[in-house]
Amino acid sequence: MFGYVAKENYKRLKSINLSGCSQLDKTDTNISTPGSFIFLAGMPRSGTTWIAKIFDSHPDVLYRHEPDSRGRLNAIPLFAQRANAESHNNDFQKFLECVSHLRDEKTCASLPIFPKSYISPSAQLIQGAMIYLAKSSAKVLGRSYVPQLFNTKRHPQIRLTWKSIESLGRIGLIATLAPDSRSLLILRHPCGYVASTLRGETGKQFECLDSAAEDYGLFEPLLAAPSSSKFGLTIDSLKKLDPVERLAWRWVLYYEHAISEVSSLSQVCIVRYEDFCADPIMEARQAFQFTNLNWSLQTERFIASSTAKDVKGYYSLTRNPLSASRRWETEIDRSIQQRIWNIAGDTAPGRYYDF
Template sequence: MQVIYLAGFPRSGTTWVANLINTHDQVIYRHELLGRCNSALFGNTLFNALKTQHGLTNSEYHQLSKLIKRADITTDRPPFFQKRFGWYFHPKLHHLAWLANQAIPSLAPLYRRIYTLNDNSQAHYLMKETRSLKDAESVLQGLRVENLVFLIRRPEAVIASYLSGIEKGMMPNPNQSHKARWLRENQNSEQISELLSTISRADDLPNIEFLSLNWVVYHEIVLRLIKKYSGVAIILLYEDLLADTVGYCRELFKRLGLSPCLMVDEFVKPSHSSAFDKKRLLSRDAKNSYFSVYRDATFQANQWQEKLQESEAERIEHLTATMYQKLCLKAMRL
């Protein structure tokens, strides 16, 4: 099984990038398979082994592979793209089958039988995750990952988007007990102590500062993983990808060992067109625009400047700038 593992801090644009990669006709996308399904799908024994053993036995790996390859509407997400495999060749039919299974849960076995590929398909399975990287080393070893991609978005933009999500009720609003527990768990972080020394109310962190610290600690782990997987790890900058989506995707496909693919153009151009209606049944990808993968003509990378006050942006930059600079130095360039 060939796995492409894509990770990024929440609100970094990972779902959009996952769909850019998913435009390739050899890629099968599994949306947050570990974060959303975890032990309910894998069973406690296998899931705990994946998180803690730093490698699986051949029998465990075979069991895990079957579960990753198994089609399921909870981890198959629109939009759907044409693939070179069986029924995947017809994306509109795939979307209709997915909608039918959503409406009639008893159709799940039929959906699974049609869209689960055999072991000889040569498909690359894309797994996208935005949850904690605490167990990432063990998970990556268990998955026997051949390609690892980290998406980095400017921290001001990430935090502004997250705060908008809190206001809309789309993202969890961390309470003080959650913040205090997180601080205790991460007090030995390489940078957390130094950053905390610049914060006046460690026991009552504003969301701006708490999310900034979260962002730094998350990417501290990213840097460790980049070093450990130096031969296969790729850092993508979200803003670079926005500026030249097709060019960066071509280079990314090359580095992932995938053949050139023109479907990226077909995904990007319609969603930028004023004639594109993402509310249509077979274009709709999410229940609301906050989680949509489409980037229409009005989308701007610097929208965060309208959301954040100048003092808030300066505070985020003060807490995150050093880490962001380190990540930028390691990013993929054309």
């Protein structure tokens, strides 16, 4: 069910780095009502990319894929508190002004590409060719840029939508600074998160080769968040655990913070990846309704095509969603599942699930 429990409706501090804005269209500086953007946030390996592409399939959406990567939002702590929102307002507004005008291939050229209401069919063909060229160039040069063949000011129907696995801990602050925005906080079962993460690390699928279970530089600010104090954890106590247990705690601490930050915000809805897998059309319809998007047959076609068969590949967007969401049940031993659940079960995010 959409918004499984929807509350009342639904450190790395550096100078902000807007280097990704170096390729901006200086004549096109504003999307209509920029505060009405849609924000999708969740942990890595939680179905965020597929759900984001469901939104991108809408013809009025201007999608940006993880625009806060590459240090662009480092001026705001990873695990920010909405109580401190005002002190970060200027930094966030600078970032938001930049987002729709980013031109780097990673951010504005994620596949598949969808026809849009704000770009003509001929321009769409040219834009698509440029995107594929940029992707080819990025493999050689490391980074490339894509020209934008439309002017956002001429199309007030555009809805800026961005997805992040980095700013889950900032979701409460972001929603507070943009009360007209709509955000989805995306959960995935802790066993599913742990199993997928272990599979990706074993297959060397991640850019960072360090184990997530040993990322103590991330655990430190996580443990410093007020929502973590109830667990009595320290870095030393975490180091005594095995990798599976540390990953389970990573899941708990991330979502404990995020859920505590959005619990009273009607502009944020908590959703489960598993519900999208079970009934993607219904969940997408309700997600669009919550974010004030009308239903699109183009979205319906994308959901049908992306769920019609299983295409091998760790990052594949075409798969049987029910099989994908339940793969962990046979992928990791029952004893490991139980250890994860012993940690995650009696927590705020754990209460969204049964074991």
